[in-house]
Amino acid sequence: MKNHNEKAKFQYKLFAGVYDLMDLLFVTRKGNPRLGLARHIPNEELSILDVCFGTGNSALAIARKNDKNKITGIDLSLEMLAVARRKIKKKRIDNITLHCMDATHLDLQQRFDIVTTSLSLHEMPPAVMEAAIGEMSRVLKPGGSLYIIEWNRPSHKLGAAMFNFFPYRFEPRGFGDFLKIDWGAQLKKSGISVDAIEAYTFTKLIIAHKTMDEQTNA
Ligand SMILES: C[S@@+](CC[C@H](N)C(=O)[O-])C[C@H]1O[C@@H](n2cnc3c(N)ncnc32)[C@H](O)[C@@H]1O
Numbered sequence: 001m002k003n004h005n006e007k008a009k010f011q012y013k014l015f016a017g018v019y020d021l022m023d024l025l026f027v028t029r030k031g032n033p034r035l036g037l038a039r040h041i042p043n044e045e046l047s048i049l050d051v052c053f054g055t056g057n058s059a060l061a062i063a064r065k066n067d068k069n070k071i072t073g074i075d076l077s078l079e080m081l082a083v084a085r086r087k088i089k090k091k092r093i094d095n096i097t098l099h100c101m102d103a104t105h106l107d108l109q110q111r112f113d114i115v116t117t118s119l120s121l122h123e124m125p126p127a128v129m130e131a132a133i134g135e136m137s138r139v140l141k142p143g144g145s146l147y148i149i150e151w152n153r154p155s156h157k158l159g160a161a162m163f164n165f166f167p168y169r170f171e172p173r174g175f176g177d178f179l180k181i182d183w184g185a186q187l188k189k190s191g192i193s194v195d196a197i198e199a200y201t202f203t204k205l206i207i208a209h210k211t212m213d214e215q216t217n218a
Helices: 002-015 019-025 033-040 057-065 078-090 126-138 157-165 175-179 183-188
Strands: 047-051 070-075 096-100 112-118 140-151 192-200 203-210
Touching (some): 033 140, 033 203, 047 057, 047 126, 057 078, 057 112, 078 096, 112 126, 140 175, 183 192
Parallel strands (some): 070 096, 112 140
16 A cells, blocks of 8 residues: 555646646546535535545535535545646635645545545556545445546447547456456455446436445444
8 A cells, every 4th residue: 555655646647737637537527426425415514525636526526516515535646636726826816725645545534425536546456446435435424425437438439449548548457358347246355335326528426325224334
């Protein structure tokens, strides 16, 4: 995990300034997974944790729609969080709190109604990913919702060819295996049950909920 963390910190120190260019992929509102995620979340007094917040593109889509949500974001990279802070200030959003923190050791004093994570798990080696999902489940209230946005290779030929150029070529070794993950089986290991999977541009939104509480077995 230490290796992964050092690598991620270094990588995002270099790319924080240009990271948001990636969202040019999501040009249509219908195909944008961040807007798709936001549509699922009601504007109510809900506590939301966004894990691997990055520059905040998913959480900002939620916060711009829902001023009643209380959003906490965590990320390892100070540089990504600095970009996020500038955007939050510019858009005058006041319902997001940020912490520099490791997804595999969530040091948070509360549990959340909703946990989200976007385009983060595929960058983690399997053991780190499992630890991060375990932590997300631990801090989620029983019955609480988990939303995961991840890459998804389109089924049509042209889309698949484009996907094989970007993002595929730029992702870490093991990305091919990651794309084949059976999310139902993977999340079940952490007490999470998948309810639906929606398709967006080059991505999918996994909608799931926590079925039991590890501490109480309830
Ligand atoms: C591809 S970016 C995704 C950022 C954002 N969620 C998005 O959808 O654009 C991956 C992010 O995960 C963060 N990250 C990677 N490993 C992490 C860990 N163990 N704990 C917290 N953040 C981590 C990186 O610093 C980076 O900001």
